[in-house]
Structure formats: C-alpha cells, structure tokens
Amino acid sequence: HLQMQESGPGLVKPPETLSLTCTVSGASVSNNSYCWGWIRQPPGKGLQWIGSICYSVNSYYNPSLESRVTISIDASKAQFSLRLSSVTAADTALYYCARHPRWYPDFDYWGQGTLVTVSS
Amino acid sequence: QAVVTQEPSLTVSPGGTVTLTCGSSSGAVTSGHYPYWFQRKPGQAPRTLIYDATNRHSSTPARFSGSLLGGETALTLSGAQPDDEAEYYCLLSYSGAWVFGGGTKLTVL
Numbered sequence: 001h002l003q004m005q006e007s008g009p010g011l012v013k014p015p016e017t018l019s020l021t022c023t024v025s026g027a028s029v030s031n032n033s034y035c036w037g038w039i040r041q042p043p044g045k046g047l048q049w050i051g052s053i054c055y056s057v058n059s060y061y062n063p064s065l066e067s068r069v070t071i072s073i074d075a076s077k078a079q080f081s082l083r084l085s086s087v088t089a090a091d092t093a094l095y096y097c098a099r100h101p102r103w104y105p106d107f108d109y110w111g112q113g114t115l116v117t118v119s120s
Numbered sequence: 121q122a123v124v125t126q127e128p129s130l131t132v133s134p135g136g137t138v139t140l141t142c143g144s145s146s147g148a149v150t151s152g153h154y155p156y157w158f159q160r161k162p163g164q165a166p167r168t169l170i171y172d173a174t175n176r177h178s179s180t181p182a183r184f185s186g187s188l189l190g191g192e193t194a195l196t197l198s199g200a201q202p203d204d205e206a207e208y209y210c211l212l213s214y215s216g217a218w219v220f221g222g223g224t225k226l227t228v229l
Contacts, residue, residue: 046222063217064121105218110165
C-alpha cells in the first residue's frame with residue numbers, strides 16, 4: 001500500500017535554505033490523478049499548507065510563502081522535494097508530505113512528519 | 121492572506137451535540153470557499169470528514185454533518201462518542217490557495 005516518508009536535516013541555520021524530500025512507495029508520483037503537497041505545523045499552532053505539485057503541471061504555493069518556496073518532483077526516484085529559502089525561527093515546524101487528488105485538498109495519505117528546527 | 125478562525129477548544133458530553141464553527145477574516149464563508157473539515161487524533165494523520173461544506177467523506181460517520189450558516193461554515197457532531205475526542209481543522213480555498221484554521225480541540229467529557 002502507499003507509504004510516504006519525509007527526510008532531510010533536522011536543524012537549519014538562519015537564513016539558510018531548508019530542503020526536504022518525500023519518498024513515495026506503493027504509488028506513482030507521475031499519476032496525473034493526484035498531486036503531492038507539503039504541509040507544516042509549528043509548535044503549538046495549527047496546520048499550514050505550503051504548496052503542491054502535480055506531475056506535468058506547474059506547482060502552486062501558499063501566497064504567504066510563495067516568494068521563498070520551490071517544490072519539485074523526480075518521478076525516476078519516486079520523490080518530490082521542498083525548498084524553503086531564507087528561513088527564520090518562524091519556520092520551525094513539523095513538516096508533512098501528503099497526497100491529494102488533483103485540485104482538491106482531500107489529503108488521503110500522509111507521511112509521519114519530520115521536525116525541522118531553525119536555530120543558529 | 122486571510123485568517124481562518126476556529127474555537128480553540130470545546131467540550132461535549134457523551135451523547136451530546138456540539139457545533140464547531142469556522143470563519144474567514146475576509147468576509148462571509150460561502151460555498152465558493154469549498155470548505156473542508158478534518159479530524160486529527162494524537163499520533164495520527166488528519167483524515168477528511170467533510171468536503172465542499174456539506175458532503176460527508178465515504179468513511180465519515182453519519183453523526184458528523186457540515187453546513188453553511190450565518191457567514192461561517194460549521195461542523196456539527198450529534199451523539200458524541202469518546203472516540204470523537206480529537207482536534208478538528210477546517211480548510212478554506214481562496215482562489216486555489218488553501219488555508220487551514222487554527223484547529224479546535226474537542227473534549228468528550
């Protein structure tokens with residue numbers, strides 16, 4: 001069955017770039033019926049959608065983060081990635097990858113999440 | 121960017137009814153925001169309960185219902201069970217950008 005696993009550094013220094021990868025098994029990231037998204041949850045706060053990418057379609061981002069975010073996909077590795085530049089302490093959060101149908105936020109599969117702390 | 125607001129916490133008695141609400145700082149919530157409701161239990165990923173304001177997901181128990189009322193979207197739980205104790209998040213769409221509310225921690229006590 002489908003599994004998703006986030007990976008990447010747990011500690012990032014400001015104002016460097018945060019880079020995370022989500023590896024998907026049990027499904028193809030090139031399936032045009034689905035898109036692949038990133039969501040985060042800062043400590044003690046609610047969820048925030050960061051952005052999503054659909055294979056063969058442009059990625060789309062939360063406007064509040066758009067200037068700093070890039071999401072890309074590598075179908076050959078069954079992975080998609082998040083890059084968030086110029087990080088600050090406010091970017092400290094539990095980062096999740098998740099799958100959803102194209103254009104609908106019906107997130108049906110999630111990774112377990114990875115904690116990223118931004119600190120010098 | 122709009123802020124989506126929810127009650128931080130609510131308590132309901134077993135068998136009771138409770139309504140969670142979700143509002144938008146940009147004005148009334150409408151069907152055009154395609155409201156979603158998610159349930160999240162500790163240690164688990166969120167799961168979709170309601171989509172497009174009023175539609176139950178295939179796995180959502182009938183005791184959960186969604187509505188649009190008074191400029192907000194609402195999730196009503198009728199006949200609360202101990203297993204319903206969880207965090208509940210709404211999500212609104214703003215021209216393709218998705219914004220979650222801060223979440224409501226529901227206690228069944």
